[in-house]
Amino acid sequence: MKISFVFASLFSATLAVETLKATPVVTSSNSKFGGGIEGLAVDSAGSIFAVNFNGQLAAIGQAVPSQKLMYQDKANPTSLFNGIRFSADCSGNEQAFVADAINHRVVRLSDRTSAGFRNATVFCQDPGMLQPNDIAIAPSSGRVFLSGMNYQATTKVGDGDLWTCDKNGKATKLGQFQRTNGIEVSPDEKTLYLSESTNKGGAVISNIIYAFDLNSKAGQISNKRVFADFGKLDKSAAIDIDGMRTDTQGNLYVARNGNGKVAKLSPSGKLLAYINVPGIMSVGNLEFGGKSGTDLYIGGKCEKDAKKGCVSVYKGKAAGRAFNDLQHHSKGSAAPTASA
Numbered sequence: 001m002k003i004s005f006v007f008a009s010l011f012s013a014t015l016a017v018e019t020l021k022a023t024p025v026v027t028s029s030n031s032k033f034g035g036g037i038e039g040l041a042v043d044s045a046g047s048i049f050a051v052n053f054n055g056q057l058a059a060i061g062q063a064v065p066s067q068k069l070m071y072q073d074k075a076n077p078t079s080l081f082n083g084i085r086f087s088a089d090c091s092g093n094e095q096a097f098v099a100d101a102i103n104h105r106v107v108r109l110s111d112r113t114s115a116g117f118r119n120a121t122v123f124c125q126d127p128g129m130l131q132p133n134d135i136a137i138a139p140s141s142g143r144v145f146l147s148g149m150n151y152q153a154t155t156k157v158g159d160g161d162l163w164t165c166d167k168n169g170k171a172t173k174l175g176q177f178q179r180t181n182g183i184e185v186s187p188d189e190k191t192l193y194l195s196e197s198t199n200k201g202g203a204v205i206s207n208i209i210y211a212f213d214l215n216s217k218a219g220q221i222s223n224k225r226v227f228a229d230f231g232k233l234d235k236s237a238a239i240d241i242d243g244m245r246t247d248t249q250g251n252l253y254v255a256r257n258g259n260g261k262v263a264k265l266s267p268s269g270k271l272l273a274y275i276n277v278p279g280i281m282s283v284g285n286l287e288f289g290g291k292s293g294t295d296l297y298i299g300g301k302c303e304k305d306a307k308k309g310c311v312s313v314y315k316g317k318a319a320g321r322a323f324n325d326l327q328h329h330s331k332g333s334a335a336p337t338a339s340a
């Protein structure tokens with residue numbers, strides 16, 4: 001009786017949180033990205049992009065299916081690019097928004113050919129923005145949402161913020177928090193997720209994710225509630241949350257930076273699975289891509305060489321929210337027309 005009881009509880013414990021594993025795609029031996037790789041983002045073709053191409057702060061590159069430079073701000077080499085997101089402009093042409101943390105702005109990249117983006121303009125900017133760090137897009141309104149932080153040994157509310165820019169680039173501050181980083185919108189665009197990390201005396205003491213009711217058209221949030229508290233979920237309050245992405249079923253995938261893994265949460269905030277990411281030291285950002293949009297690409301500093309950026313992939317079943325939105329809104333990147 002006793003033995004079968006122990007067996008039964010072990011069995012249900014394994015069922016409760018699944019352990020999955022990603023496999024390396026971009027490794028320390030072939031990577032063209034620096035250790036500051038961040039902001040993984042997908043276009044309508046399922047290609048994956050990230051910042052810190054050639055180790056440059058002001059450069060973004062394609063990471064998958066092949067590595068190549070897509071844009072470099074040569075006039076402002078100290079621009080610090082971070083989050084990236086693709087969307088369609090009002091004519092359905094694909095554009096990319098890139099957070100520039102140092103200059104407190106979001107840059108819009110357009111006019112893309114196979115050689116990269118040819119046009120960069122400031123989309124929105126406000127000296128009051130702490131950064132932006134990561135960004136999320138609500139495609140029906142064209143609104144961009146931005147997180148940002150001021151890293152201090154002991155943080156206070158105001159060392160993290162949340163901003164939105166409307167489709168014309170008008171910036172509005174939506175709130176103050178402890179350090180904010182991961183940011184994402186649910187597939188029905190009715191919920192905004194935002195991570196918050198708190199430091200005390202040099203130690204990280206809390207990592208939670210808030211959910212808000214989102215009015216994407218008006219750019220308003222309400223009904224702030226704790227969606228997930230990693231101190232309670234798995235006693236990992238001291239491990240920073242980094243990038244977050246939803247799939248089309250509303251599951252939220254959360255990079256658990258220092259833990260070398262990704263946590264998968266259900267739409268109600270239940271911990272469903274861990275995706276282990278061997279070869280990556282600090283798991284920073286993630287995005288679904290590939291031909292069907294179901295491959296979760298996960299990026300961060302390589303374990304073997306912290307000066308290099310690595311990417312691994314976990315093959316999932318549901319497509320990513322961003323990939324799926326682009327299938328509906330975008331005509332795809334304007335491929336260069338071969339002139340006869």
Ligand SMILES: *[C@@H]1O[C@H](CO)[C@@H](O)[C@H](O)[C@H]1NC(C)=O
Binds near residue numbers: 110111119120121
């Ligand atoms: C670059 O993009 C801006 C903003 O969308 C646009 O107004 C401008 O016409 C574009 N410039 C070129 C040369 O395409």
